[in-house]
Amino acid sequence: MRLFGEDVLPLAAEHIVLALVPVLLGLVISLPLGWWAWRSRGARRILLPLTGVLYTIPSLALFVVMPILLGTRILDPVNVAVALTVYAVALLVRSVVDGLDEVPSEVMTAGVAMGYRPLGLLVGVQLPLAVPVLVAGMRVATVSSFSLVAVGAIIGQGALGALFTQGFERFYTAQIVFGLLAIVILALLFDALWVLVGRLLAPWNRRVARPTSSVEV
């Protein structure tokens, strides 16, 4: 589908991959880190402030610094993907800690009494009960990831964000409005997907469907 002289569908597909893969990767990394921070007071004292500082680094700066840290080329999409993974981890480690904190101690005691070993308790009791908080974190991480990918367009790696940089150069308002709508709709689509996943994984908890009005830094 060609629009505004751009093949829009491949750009949209690239945008989805660039936004979503870091969030999923971030979840995989955050689960053990968050569990560690939840268990150990020392780890919590180091990990939570560290992730807080990482989260404050502006995206454009992180995109530019990535080639130095990774040894990649400046125009490599990997820079954007790794930078967004850093943000996802920064956000989700806290969600994992908060989610595990929510599990009532009586429930855990009951689990131990039923013969759950630590790993079984984590997978069978704690994580399912943490699902609503985790889903809330994933929603925030996903929505901001979709909007941050577009910033990469300034350094030539922004998928649908290219509609903004080109629209600006050509003074073409319609192209920018189209880009805004496309990115917002994609973000809200995947936001809704997480709500659905949350309902399937934790059908007893209807609260997950309500929007959290948390605000990202």
Place this chain on the structure above:
Amino acid sequence: MLSSLVAWFSAPAQWSASTGIPARLLQHLGYTALAVLVGAVIAVPLGLYIGHTGRGRLLVVGLANGLRALPELGVLVLFVLLIGLGLTPVVLALMLLAIPPLLAGTYSGISGVDPAAVDAARGIGMTESQILFQVELPNALPLMVAGLRTAVLQVVATATIAAFVSLGGLGRYIVDGQAQRDFTQMAGGAILVALLAIVLEVALQGLQRAVTPGTRRQEPARTDTVTAGG
């Protein structure tokens, strides 16, 4: 790489010229302060009203969620195309980013005040405005500052992008470096932007701790973990 960065940072022109680091830093801080100030003039009274009366709570939740999905770069270039090059469109776009956290912080601060304290104030005959300014506002201050912190960091990050639409600020180094294929300049700019954000984060965390009474001081609240929807 490292030696060229050191050379870039230590060049005398970098610290004196009108395009030097201090001038760029002041521009960056100027845009940020202006946008947050204008945003606060709108968001704080609105948050006080919604928090005190409980009317329009859905507006806070909707704004906070809806505006987060908007790509900053798109909003910025759209405003410039609609208004023209200059400071106004950039400040308006940045203000739009400052409003949701300020509004959410103020609203959740006010609505989270212990209802018993508000009832007691009403019981001893305080007027509604006395309750708001002498009971609710002091109690809401930590969360309001948390909102300010989120707003400042969001705006400082996005002010970097202002260079793309021909404004100054530290983002200039990244955008110019990109155009001139001068990676040292880009990296130097990126390091400055990151440092500025971290310094502001630490300073605002300190402010937040200063306005939080004793027992709650351990971990400063953040609006990104506060649920204003209830």
